[in-house]
Amino acid sequence: MTKPENAAREYDVVISGAGLAGSAAAILLARRGARVALLERRSDPAAYKVLCTHSLTANAYPVLDELGLIPALEKAGAVHNDARWWTRWGWIEPRAAAGGPELPHAYNVRRSVLDPLIRSRAAETPGVDLLLGHQVTGLIREAGRTVGLRTSTRQGEREIRARLVVGADGKDSAVAEFAGVPSRRFENTRFGYLAHFRNLPLHGGIGQTWFLEPDMAYAFPNDDGVTVLAVLPDKKRLPAFREDLEGSFLDFVRALPEAPPIDTAERVSKIIGTVDYPLHSRRPTAPGVALIGDAALTGDPLWGVGCGWALQSARWLTEAVAPAATGRGDLDKSLAAYARTHGRRLQGHQRLAADFAKARPFNPVERLVFSAAARDESLARHMHLFASRLIGPLQFLNPRVVAKAAAVNVKHRRKAARTAS
Known part of the structure; x- marks a missing residue:
């Protein structure tokens, strides 16, 4: 009380x-x-x-359950945080295996x-x-x-x-x-701004993340039909961004691959953010x-x-x-x-997040695994487990996964070569 x-x-x-x-x-x-x-x-x-x-990643679900909050969150309209991720190799779209269990989730609220x-x-x-x-x-x-x-x-x-x-x-x-x-303290060489939009349709009705290397963006659908849309560019872009915050934010979103249609949605918040978040x-x-x-x-x-x-x-x-x-x-x-x-x-x-916060492109191992995950459903599910923080970096990039990713990419290149010839 x-x-x-x-x-x-x-x-x-x-x-x-x-x-x-x-x-x-x-x-x-x-x-x-x-x-x-x-x-x-x-x-x-x-x-x-x-x-x-x-957003509450799936690693939080057992705690929410122990706290007894799941029914209240569902009643409040919290959205299951399924997601897909854009990379230069295409979309990584985790789906449950045929006949298998649903992918673990928590909520966007x-x-x-x-x-x-x-x-x-x-x-x-x-x-x-x-x-x-x-x-x-x-x-x-x-x-x-x-x-x-x-x-x-x-x-x-x-x-x-x-x-x-x-x-x-x-x-x-x-x-x-x-x-x-x-x-x-670890420097973060990206800055970030976000805004809330109502009636913003997203592909599949689920969260979207864009790995633009080094820039980032995401759109998470939340309760009451509101979507949180965030952009996280390299700080090299900050001076130009500051000259016209609203215009820069909207232009950044419009330029995203398969960009959400913000011009037909209703913005229901200010554009807020931070230029320094170590x-x-x-x-x-x-x-x-x-x-x-x-x-x-x-x-x-x-x-x-x-x-x-x-x-x-x-x-x-x-x-x-x-x-x-x-x-x-x-x-x-x-x-x-x-x-x-x-x-x-x-x-x-x-440690992995601090390294990626240097606003660098993917390293060779990340390129290998992310590209393969865009081409292979089991690796996409593996990515989902890591993004949900249900497995750690050592499991995410373990030798077996790296070997499978290499095999997937070799197979993809051979298929592409045959198609080209």
């Missing part, structure tokens, strides 16, 4: 940030017996993140729907106190570890103590800064502190993976620390286990 003034001042866990990661962690920890203070600096319970891909939904679920969870309008101003430290937060509210300053402090407060995490957690990685723990979501790792927005990783990291943290957070285990060992899981599951993805 929301308790802005009279909540108890001692908890098992205090979480800064009531977005996806923080709200999910609050629900999951409270269900395991923890008393949780969930802090949000904004006072509006319907506040939401504006600059986002508005606007954050204006998703954020208030998960935050209200957290507020309704027994054991969770949602404290709106609480800006973190410092940490409480004793004997070299963090034991709570200092916050600023409309009623004045207050202290909230807990065994564990969780930073779910985004890429510019105040918790991480106050805890002195170092950040590793990737950040932090160690996800410190004594008495855990970081989840973008506070621990901020990826490249072009991949649309941040929401899924926010939910997953909340679950990994809960699985690792729930007993210790309620006084039934060693918290430091539990935090170390969380850090290992977080690193094992995400570091490879982040």
Whole structure:
């Protein structure tokens, strides 16, 4: 429940940030017996993140299911995030194998729907106190570890103590800064702008991504007939883009292969974006502190993976620390286990994303696999698993897959040679 003034001042866990990661962690920890203070600096319970891909990759589906959000998302009109990807070799179009299971999915849904939904679920969870309008101003430290937060509210300053402090407060995490957690920064040499359109038909009614090497674009259909359309060009194009933002954005989209017909659609938002969005990685723990979501790792927005990783990291943290957070285990060992899981599951993805953020064309192995995936259904399904973050980079580019991709391309070239002769 929301308790802005009279909540108890001692908890098992205090979480800064009531977005996806923080709200999910609050629900999951409270269900395991923890008393949780969930802090949000904004006072509006319907506040939401504006600059986002508005997509939950399939790796998030099990967490959404555990949270009990699937029926509510379906009712809200969230769209299954099936997708196809344009490359210079043609479209990669993943389809389920004949007689096989459906491809795994999660949802595209606007954050204006998703954020208030998960935050209200957290507020309704027994054991969770949602404290709106609480800006973190410092940490409480004793004997070299963090034991709570200092916050600023409309009623004045207050202290909230807990065994564990969780930073779910985004890429510019105040918790991480106050805890002195170092950040590793990777330059992103693309900039990005997006806008929302209503009644924008897409081929097959599904998401589209364009790998233009090095530029990128995507169109994701969302709830209420709204499509999020984003462009992510190389920063070399930024000066010309800035001269006429709206015209440059629209012209970029019109020039896409099989471009969506934006001139007959209704634009229902401003064109918003960022010219500098570096990737950040932090160690996800410190004594008495855990970081989840973008506070621990901020990826490249072009991949649309941040929401899924926010939910997953909340679950990994809960699985690792729930007993210790309620006084039934060693918290430091539990935090170390969380850090290992977080690193094992995400570091490879982040390294690959940081390399691709240099706005480079595909490297030789990527050319081999992407071109083959445009020609072979099983490799297209393999691409779907990676794009959904259900497999990691080592599985995505394992020797067997590379060998199959080579065989597919050799067969394609032979067929093309026979056709030409």
